[in-house]
Amino acid sequence: MTVKEPEITIDKQEKSFFVPGFKAGGIACGVKKGRTRDLALIVSETPASVAGVFTQNRVKAAPLLLSMERIGGERCDAVIINSGNANACTGRRGMRDAKRMAESAAKALRCDPAHVLVASTGVIGEPLPVERITDGTPRLAARVRPTGWREAAEAIMTTDTFPKLACKEGKVGGVPVRLLGVAKGSGMIAPDMATMLAFIVTDAAIGSRPLQSVLHRAVQHTFNRITVDGETSTNDMVLLLANGAAGAMKVDDAALRAFAVMVEGLCEELASLIVRDGEGATKVVTIRVKGAKTEKDAEKAGKRIANSLLVKTAFFGEDVNWGRIMSALGSAGVEMDPERVALSLDGVPLVRAGKATGKESEAARVIKRDEMKLTVDLKAGKGEATVQTTDLTYDYVKINASYRS
Numbered sequence: 495m496t497v498k499e500p501e502i503t504i505d506k507q508e509k510s511f512f513v514p515g516f517k518a519g520g521i522a523c524g525v526k527k528g529r530t531r532d533l534a535l536i537v538s539e540t541p542a543s544v545a546g547v548f549t550q551n552r553v554k555a556a557p558l559l560l561s562m563e564r565i566g567g568e569r570c571d572a573v574i575i576n577s578g579n580a581n582a583c584t585g586r587r588g589m590r591d592a593k594r595m596a597e598s599a600a601k602a603l604r605c606d607p608a609h610v611l612v613a614s615t616g617v618i619g620e621p622l623p624v625e626r627i628t629d630g631t632p633r634l635a636a637r638v639r640p641t642g643w644r645e646a647a648e649a650i651m652t653t654d655t656f657p658k659l660a661c662k663e664g665k666v667g668g669v670p671v672r673l674l675g676v677a678k679g680s681g682m683i684a685p686d687m688a689t690m691l692a693f694i695v696t697d698a699a700i701g702s703r704p705l706q707s708v709l710h711r712a713v714q715h716t717f718n719r720i721t722v723d724g725e726t727s728t729n730d731m732v733l734l735l736a737n738g739a740a741g742a743m744k745v746d747d748a749a750l751r752a753f754a755v756m757v758e759g760l761c762e763e764l765a766s767l768i769v770r771d772g773e774g775a776t777k778v779v780t781i782r783v784k785g786a787k788t789e790k791d792a793e794k795a796g797k798r799i800a801n802s803l804l805v806k807t808a809f810f811g812e813d814v815n816w817g818r819i820m821s822a823l824g825s826a827g828v829e830m831d832p833e834r835v836a837l838s839l840d841g842v843p844l845v846r847a848g849k850a851t852g853k854e855s856e857a858a859r860v861i862k863r864d865e866m867k868l869t870v871d872l873k874a875g876k877g878e879a880t881v882q883t884t885d886l887t888y889d890y891v892k893i894n895a896s897y898r899s
Contacts, residue, residue, distance in 0.1 A: 510661060511641060511643045511644065511659055511661055511674055512640045512641050512643070512672070512674065513661075513672045513673070513674045513695045513696060513697050513737075513739075514640075514672070514697045514739040514740070515538060515539045515540055515697055515737045515738075515739035516536065516537065516538055516539070516640070516674075516695045516697075516735075516737065517536075517537045517539070517638040517639055517640055517642060518534070518535065518536045518537070518638055518639075518642040518643045518645070518646040518676075519534070519535055519634055519637045519638035519639060519642035519645050519646055520533065520534040520535075520634070520642070520645035520646045520647070520648055520649025520650075521533050521630055521633060521634045521637060521645070521649065522630075522649075523576075523626050523627055523629065523630030523631075523633075523634070524623070524626040524630070525576050525577065525578035525579055525616070525622075525623055525626055525627065526577065526578035526616075531645060531648045531649035531651075532576055532577045532578045532649055533574070533575070533576050533577075533627060533630050533631070533634055533649055534574070534575040534576075534577075534634075534645075534646040534647075534649035534650050535572060535573070535574050535575075535599060535631070535634050535635060535638055535646070536572060536573040536575075536638075536646060536693055536695065536735075537571070537572045537603060537635075537638050538570065538571055538572065538695070538735060538737045539737070539739075540737050540738070540739065541569050541570075541571060541609070541737070542569070542570050542571070542695075542735040542736055542737040542738075543568060543569070543570075543700060543701050543702040543705055543735070543736045543737075543738075544565055544568065544569065544570035544611070544702055544705070544733060544734070544735050544736075545565075545702055545705035545706040545708070545709045545710075545733070545734045546561065546562070546565045546611075546706075546709070546731060546732065546733045546734070547709055547710055547713045547731065547732045548561075548562055548730065548731050549727060549728065549729065549730035549731070551727060551728050551730070553582070553583065553728045554582075554728055554729075555580050555581050555582035555583075555584075555588070555614060555618075555728045555729045556581050556582070556584060556588035556589045556591065556592040556614075557581055557592040557595070557612035557613050557614045557729070558613070558728070558729055558730075558731060559589065559592075560589065560592045560593065560596070560611075560612050561611040561612055561613065561731065561733075564608060564609075564610075564611055565611065565733075567608060567609070568701070568702035568703075569609050569702075570609055570610075570611055570733075570735050571600075571603065571605040571606070571609040571610060572599050572600075572603055572605065572609070572610045572611075573610070573611045573612070573613065573693060573733060573735075574595050574596065574598075574599040574610060574611075574612055574613075574627075574631070575612070575613040575614065575615075575646075575649070575650050575691065575693075576595070576613075576614050576615075576616075576622075576627055576649075577614075577615050577616050577649060577650050577651060577652050577678070578615075578616040578617070578652070579614060579616040579617055579620055579622050579623065580614050580615055580616045580617060580618045580619075580727075580728060580729050581614040581622040582614075582618040582619065582728040582729060583618055583619045583728070584619070584620075584621055584622065587621060588621075588622065591621075591622045591624040592612045592614070592622075593607070594624050594627075594628055595612050595624065595627055595628070595631075596610040596611070596612050597610075598627065598628040598631040598632075599631055599635065601631075601632075602631050602632045602634075602635035602636075603635055611733065613650075613691055613693075613729065613731055613733075614729055615650060615652055615678060615691055615729050616652055618728060643659055643674065643676055644657055644659065646676055646693075647659050647676040647677075647678070650676065650678040650691055651678050652678065653773055654678050654679070654771055655771055656771060657676070658676060658677040658678065658679075658764055658767040658768065658771070659674070659675070659676050660674070660675050660760050660763040660764050660767070661673065661674040661675070661760075662674075662756050662759060662760050664752065664755075664756045665752065666698050666700075666740075666743055666745075666749050666752050666753045666756070667743030667744040667745055667746070667748075667749035667752075668743065668744065668749075669698075669699075669740050669741055669742075669743040670740065671696055671697055671698040671740045671743075671753075671756075672696065672697055672740075673694065673695075673696045673698075673756050673757065673760050674694070674695050674696075674760075675692055675693065675694040675695075675760050675761070675763075675764050676692070676693055676764075677690055677691060677692035677693075677764040677765075677767065677768060678690060678691050678692075678768075679691070679692075679768035679771070690717065690730055690732075690768055691729070691730070691731060691732075692717070692731075692732040692733070692761070692764055693732075693733050693735075694709075694732070694733065694734045694735070694757070694760060694761075695734075695735045695736075695737070696734070696735070696736045696737075697736070697737060697738065697739040697740040698736050698738070698740055698743065698753060699736065699738035699740060699741065699742060699743050699745070700736045700738075700745055700750075700753065701736075701745075704745065704750055705734055705736055708734075708750065708753060708754045708757050709732065709734045709757065711754065711758070712754065712757045712758040712761045713732055713761065715758055715761075715762075716758060716761035716762045716764075716765040717732060717761060717764075717765050717768075719765070719793065719796070719797075719879065719880065719881045719882065720765045720766075720768060720769050720881070720882045720883070721797065721800045721801050721881065721882075721883050732761075734757070765882070766882065769882045769883065769884060772884035772890075773889070773890045774886075774887040774888070774889030774890035774891075774892070775884035775885055775887065775890070776810065776864070776884075776885055776887055777809050777810065777863075777864055777865065777866070777884060777885040778864065778865045778866075778882065778883075778884055779800075779809055779865075779866055779867075779868055779882070779883050779884065779885070780865075780866070780867045780868070780880060780881075780882050781796045781799055781800055781867075781868045781870065781880065781881045781882070781883065782796075782867060782868070782869045782870070782878070782879075782880045783795045783796040783799075783870045783872065783877075783878065783879055783880075783881075784869070784870070784871050784872070784877075784878040785871040785872040785873045785874055785875060785876070785877075785878075786828060786829075786830075786872045786874055786875055786877035786878065786879075787828070787829045787872075787874045787875035787877055788875065788877040789877045789878065789879055790877070791828040791829060791872075791874075791875075791877050792828075792872075792877040792878050792879035793879035793881065794826050794827065794828050795823055795826040795828050795830075795870065795872065796870070796879050796880065796881035797826075797881055798822050798823065798825060798826035798827075799819055799822045799823060799826075799868070799870070799881075799883075800881045800882070800883035801883070802818065802819075802821075802822040803886060804818045804821075804822070805818045805819055805822055806883065806884070806885050806886035807885070807886050809861065809885040809886075810885035810886055810887050812858070812861045812862055813861075814839070814844065814854045814857045814858050814861055816837055816844045816845055816850070816854075819837060819868070819870070820832065820835070820837070820845065820848075823835065823870065828872070829874055830872045830874055831848075831873075831874065832848045833847060833848040834847060834848065834872070834873040834874070835847075835848050835870070835871065835872060835873070836869075836870075836871040836873065837868070837869070837870055837871075838868075838869045839857045839860050839861065839866060839867070839868055839869075840860045840863070840866050840867055842856050842857045842860055844857055
């Protein structure tokens with residue numbers, strides 16, 4: 495089946511989304527209905543080092559298992575991604591289909607299938623229409639280009655309402671480098687890798703092992719600190735590819751620190767875009783927990799508040815019900831004295847020493863904003879962490895009640 499392609503248009507901003515030595519693109523191949531893009535390809539013109547972080551869900555999709563196995567080879571020439579079907583819980587056929595995706599890309603690109611990674615996202619439990627993908631792959635391979643990242647970002651979307659891209663420039667080891675990432679995510683977003691796909695490329699000359707260390711830490715501080723609905727999926731992955739096109743560089747501790755700052759900053763941008771596109775969300779809430787005994791306690795407390803359905807619905811209803819926040823905090827399993835806790839919303843004090851401040855009317859004006867910051871001070875130590883979440887709306891229920899229809 496041949497699906498007619500949407501027109502490709504390039505605006506001035508998109509021309510800035512490129513990294514030397516990488517190409518990308520996306521087409522409609524018929525996995526999803528209509529002319530919607532649903533197949534993406536990322537290609538490195540030279541062998542790239544690769545690192546990956548994957549879902550903590552014990553139920554893992556076939557493409558994820560295949561990519562986890564192949565990433566041990568520390569080389570990646572291409573990544574092929576489909577949306578509309580997760581190829582999860584599909585048994586042996588699912589693994590065969592994931593391998594066929596890689597083989598079709600390798601054939602079109604004339605590379606070794608072992609150096610092609612695979613990702614899928616969409617409905618769980620349905621057989622993958624792999625023939626539509628393999629039929630479309632040669633056409634897609636012919637269309638990839640240095641500035642094709644927006645089409646790739648569109649092709650990996652499911653319930654997303656907009657494509658998610660970010661880029662950064664900086665110096666690593668005295669050499670100018672570029673970093674670019676695309677991501678998808680809107681619902682089923684929770685810590686433990688968050689429910690999402692993200693693909694990051696750089697022209698820095700860094701090997702797979704240091705890449706892995708940098709990526710793992712960046713994910714812990716960004717994608718693992720966002721939540722929309724507390725759900726962790728079967729297909730989550732973040733890949734980081736480095737092709738060295740920027741030229742030889744001195745990769746010492748200082749260079750790796752500079753690179754790590756760039757990677758974490760890029761991941762933070764992509765993570766924030768995912769939260770802002772939360773299914774049905776009308777508000778973005780940044781929860782800063784400080785004064786915890788440890789950073790781990792701060793993160794744990796922040797996530798407990800961020801995932802509380804009662805807290806999230808209170809934000810949607812614009813109800814300054816701080817008791818729900820205190821209740822969630824008390825069940826987080828962290829060391830705290832409730833009579834020392836302080837809460838504030840965009841600087842308006844709600845709770846001091848565990849008691850109401852009497853400023854709810856002032857906070858009621860703040861809670862009507864689209865974005866706000868909730869600050870929680872446990873006054874138990876120096877640990878601090880920030881988590882981002884959304885409200886929970888009627889539209890979230892509508893979207894997920896009819897996801898397969």
